Amino acid sequence: MVSKLYFGIISASLSARCDALFAASLGRITVFPGDDAYDESRNTFYSQGNHNLELNCNVQPTTIKKVSQVIKILGSSSDLTNWDIGVRSGGHSDWNNNAVYRGVSIDLSKFNQVELTTYSGIPWKQAIEWTGRSAITDVVARIRPATHWGDVITYLEPYGVSVTGGRSGHVGVGGLLVAGGASYNIQQWRLSCDNVVNYEVVLANGNVVQANRFVNGDLFKVLKGGGNNLGIVTRFDMRTFTVPPQGAYGGLAFSPFSSIDANIDSGPPGHQFLVYRYDGPKGGYGLMNMMVSTDGKNNSSNFADFGSKIPLSIVQSISDAGGSYYHSATLSIQPSEAMLQKSAEILQTLVDAAQKAGSTATFNFVHQPLPKMLASVNPGGNILGLDQTLRTNQVLFEARATTPAADGAAKNAIMDSLLLKAVEELRQFSASQPNHSTYVYMNYASPTQNVLESYGASNVAYLRRVAGKYDPTGFFQTRVPGGWKIGRF
Numbered sequence: 102m103v104s105k106l107y108f109g110i111i112s113a114s115l116s117a118r119c120d121a122l123f124a125a126s127l128g129r130i131t132v133f134p135g136d137d138a139y140d141e142s143r144n145t146f147y148s149q150g151n152h153n154l155e156l157n158c159n160v161q162p163t164t165i166k167k168v169s170q171v172i173k174i175l176g177s178s179s180d181l182t183n184w185d186i187g188v189r190s191g192g193h194s195d196w197n198n199n200a201v202y203r204g205v206s207i208d209l210s211k212f213n214q215v216e217l218t219t220y221s222g223i224p225w226k227q228a229i230e231w232t233g234r235s236a237i238t239d240v241v242a243r244i245r246p247a248t249h250w251g252d253v254i255t256y257l258e259p260y261g262v263s264v265t266g267g268r269s270g271h272v273g274v275g276g277l278l279v280a281g282g283a284s285y286n287i288q289q290w291r292l293s294c295d296n297v298v299n300y301e302v303v304l305a306n307g308n309v310v311q312a313n314r315f316v317n318g319d320l321f322k323v324l325k326g327g328g329n330n331l332g333i334v335t336r337f338d339m340r341t342f343t344v345p346p347q348g349a350y351g352g353l354a355f356s357p358f359s360s361i362d363a364n365i366d367s368g369p370p371g372h373q374f375l376v377y378r379y380d381g382p383k384g385g386y387g388l389m390n391m392m393v394s395t396d397g398k399n400n401s402s403n404f405a406d407f408g409s410k411i412p413l414s415i416v417q418s419i420s421d422a423g424g425s426y427y428h429s430a431t432l433s434i435q436p437s438e439a440m441l442q443k444s445a446e447i448l449q450t451l452v453d454a455a456q457k458a459g460s461t462a463t464f465n466f467v468h469q470p471l472p473k474m475l476a477s478v479n480p481g482g483n484i485l486g487l488d489q490t491l492r493t494n495q496v497l498f499e500a501r502a503t504t505p506a507a508d509g510a511a512k513n514a515i516m517d518s519l520l521l522k523a524v525e526e527l528r529q530f531s532a533s534q535p536n537h538s539t540y541v542y543m544n545y546a547s548p549t550q551n552v553l554e555s556y557g558a559s560n561v562a563y564l565r566r567v568a569g570k571y572d573p574t575g576f577f578q579t580r581v582p583g584g585w586k587i588g589r590f
């Protein structure tokens with residue numbers, strides 16, 4: 102759609118880059134403030150902060166050729182004025198690493214398809230038989246980056262297969278996979294990124310390349326955790342595994358905070374999440390256990406508390422479209438009673454401090470498995486450095502605060518600082534105990550946490566070398582500032 106405003110209000114000096122896209126016949130995929138498609142795109146960011154960002158224009162490529170053209174045009178700019186580029190897939194990030202202020206947003210939302218093929222690319226349309234145990238298949242899921250995980254899992258289910266995707270249906274594919282990815286199948290089939298067998302990537306010079314074990318192997322490795330330092334991924338090919346025909350089963354069990362000792366001591370067998378919640382003055386404190394059985398055993402004793410069993414595709418299709426402000430920070434902590442007790446204590450101190458500061462925030466302290474086998478099954482296969490930091494089983498800890506859309510910058514800044522203080526206290530406690538891990542998971546981290554440094558010096562050096570090889574002009578370091586950048590330290 103041609104912009105209503107382009108020929109009117111927006112001056113060439115404010116949007117020289119957008120002018121260049123227009124001049125190159127990309128006007129049909131470039132939208133401006135005032136266009137319906139511009140508002141639709143902005144409103145689908147998860148974080149309220151990004152709903153408010155004002156862009157010069159938003160370009161929504163429909164083909165890989167167009168992504169390449171866009172990158173070539175923006176990359177060849179000699180315009181030295183202060184403008185930036187944001188790259189977004191699902192837009193589900195908690196903060197503005199996927200957006201820009203007064204710049205150009207490359208919005209991949211039209212890249213939202215999934216198909217099953219053989220490894221040689223022949224479309225696959227048959228259901229694969231369940232033999233009683235989940236097994237890797239010979240078919241791959243070719244997934245475009247802005248597909249939501251709920252749609253991916255729902256598409257795959259009739260074929261009897263699945264992938265290591267995100268657990269909330271609305272989360273996007275692109276951001277989760279370039280960072281790592283924790284799924285329901287993490288204990289069996291590892292991190293989500295370890296299941297990507299091929300990437301299709303548009304590089305800084307606009308060239309489209311494949312990266313896999315055989316071609317561009319260095320790029321293949323660093324895309325597994327390297328974030329948006331390397332290029333724009335336009336397709337992820339993931340290996341698939343069989344799932345039982347009756348689906349995986351799972352659900353949530355809620356209990357009062359007073360039952361915390363029982364939850365920490367034993368917990369329901371097989372649970373994957375233990376969440377401490379504070380739901381505001383009315384909801385108060387509570388505990389939530391998420392339990393999932395991925396092997397089709399719907400009579401598992403895990404589910405004794407549930408009246409009915411829900412197939413996982415339904416659980417994943419539950420959308421969380423966001424619209425508030427989110428504050429998050431993460432750690433790897435030891436799976437000990439002392440750590441879990443300390444985490445509960447710190448949550449209560451944090452809630453008290455937030456209330457004193459006049460905040461109406463709600464909080465989740467999420468504890469989920471980070472098994473040590475992630476380090477050994479694929480040594481050197483990704484850039485995360487888990488062989489150095491994950492020598493024992495750990496808990497992936499995430500502290501989250503949600504503040505209302507009406508909260509202004511000052512209140513949000515206070516919340517950021519309170520949350521970081523709380524997480525730092527827990528980190529110090531963890532560091533004082535045996536088997537402390539320094540790994541920081543990119544997708545749960547605060548923008549101020551040292552994610553790339555946590556991969557270890559040799560991985561940082563390798564990432565820097567590979568980023569320099571595939572992006573010698575530093576386009577993704579300087580023009581795409583969102584996220585953790587290897588060029589920043």
Ligand SMILES: Cc1cc2nc3c(=O)[nH]c(=O)nc-3n(C[C@H](O)[C@H](O)[C@H](O)COP(=O)(O)OP(=O)(O)OC[C@H]3O[C@@H](n4cnc5c(N)ncnc54)[C@H](O)[C@@H]3O)c2cc1C
Pocket residue numbers: 147187188189190191192193194195198199209246247266267268269272273274275276277279281282283284328329332333334335421544545583584
């Ligand atoms: C409710 C909720 C549930 C979640 N559940 C999980 C979960 O189960 N497991 C888990 O691991 N994480 C989970 N997350 C975190 C989630 O992985 C991140 O928010 C992730 O970034 C979302 O992906 P996206 O495509 O929506 O990212 P976006 O917000 O679009 O992008 C995030 C970052 O990735 C970069 N990026 C995006 N697409 C590309 C691409 N194609 N090429 C290069 N760079 C790209 C962007 O530039 C940006 O820096 C959850 C988050 C929320 C809010």
